[in-house]
Ligand code: SF4
């Protein structure tokens with residue numbers, strides 16, 4: 394069938410710069426470039442281009458330009474190019490449209506409608522270069538009250554404390570599985586977490602055995618509906634366990650890693666046969682109520698001698714506050730809330746773009762509800778899904794989170810250009826692929842260095858913002874919405890976010 398689709402990108406070569414070195418032919422995994430028969434010229438088929446920009450970055454002569462295709466249908470603000478292209482694709486393929494990464498639709502970005510406070514005159518600001526500034530964060534259940542006994546000069550804590558995790562910055566790496574990610578990308582996240590004093594999450598694909606001893610102590614191991622790779626050794630080697638109920642990019646549905654990506658090592662890690670599709674069901678088939686969830690939480694605690702905090706991850710959906718309240722009562726130590734901008738290796742486009750709510754509103758609603766019910770101290774909250782910069786981190790924490798997960802931002806640090814083709818396994822940057830020739834493009838040590846640099850840069854910026862507000866510890870900012878003001882927001886939006894408008 395002849396395709397009726399217009400190209401997405403156009404590739405231009407600056408003839409006066411190009412010396413026909415052929416780097417572009419090697420770098421493009423999409424077959425855009427090819428040699429002519431006598432290898433004297435390079436042919437370009439720009440209709441195959443996905444806009445990953447790999448060739449542009451690696452062209453030694455800076456001879457390439459890749460830009461959106463400028464031809465389009467007749468302009469129509471209702472039947473946009475995207476709508477028309479999606480219909481045409483489905484008419485040609487007859488299936489669900491898949492995409493990678495988080496939703497790119499132009500919904501309002503609430504982070505961009507919230508401004509931070511700064512101290513002036515009274516309550517002076519703090520200079521983080523000269524005064525101590527604490528970003529260390531404790532994650533886990535806190536006691537209702539602390540009983541202490543003072544003996545001579547010693548203070549003894551009598552209350553039995555729940556296990557807590559300590560991270561040096563309130564930024565953790567979100568669950569991204571080995572399988573969706575290449576081993577090198579997965580390893581880079583683990584190495585960076587270890588070096589910086591934070592944690593990474595395995596996602597639902599398990600933790601390879603050769604990484605357990607070194608990186609288990611900085612891993613949050615996931616137990617998702619497919620239960621891939623879950624056994625007592627996996628649970629016990631980790632810092633914490635995360636039960637994944639849902640994720641922001643595809644709330645309410647399961648996952649699918651195609652058989653072509655299930656290599657020998659991935660099959661061993663996930664404990665499934667090589668080359669078979671790894672299908673995780675939409676629900677956990679043993680969880681149909683909060684009581685069932687409580688049973689799984691306590692089964693995991695029992696299996697790990699009550700030494701590991703148990704996280705529960707849910708997508709931000711309409712009644713997220715009530716769901717979160719139930720999860721705390723079920724015994725979770727940390728709740729992860731994943732907003733609708735949350736990324737993915739593969740999701741049906743319709744789910745990614747039309748289901749869920751923004752993380753800013755979900756965090757504010759959950760924090761408010763748990764405070765009203767007097768149970769906020771019983772769990773920590775991690776905001777996830779679309780955290781783009783240090784200001785988003787600070788705003789998420791002031792809205793009520795204890796810490797954030799970053800996923801997409803971490804992948805961008807590794808080289809990702811948001812081409813959204815992760816589900817094809819042909820990631821030109823070696824991040825979302827199991828093709829050994831593509832995966833080796835990402836050096837895990839260099840990747841870890843980029844990630845550590847990103848964490849350091851954001852942490853320094855967070856210290857600046859805290860100092861400006863006259864706060865010297867990130868924990869003092871949690872849920873402190875007096876430091877936030879809304880701009881360009883309606884009354885109902887300010888009410889849900891629990892913040893005043895600018896000037897009030
Ligand atoms: S490497 Fe990426 S940007 Fe360059 S031609 Fe191929 S698909 Fe397009």
Ligand code: SF4
Nearest residue numbers: 809810812813815820
């Ligand atoms: S991870 Fe790779 S395939 Fe996915 S969006 Fe980024 S560059 Fe594209």
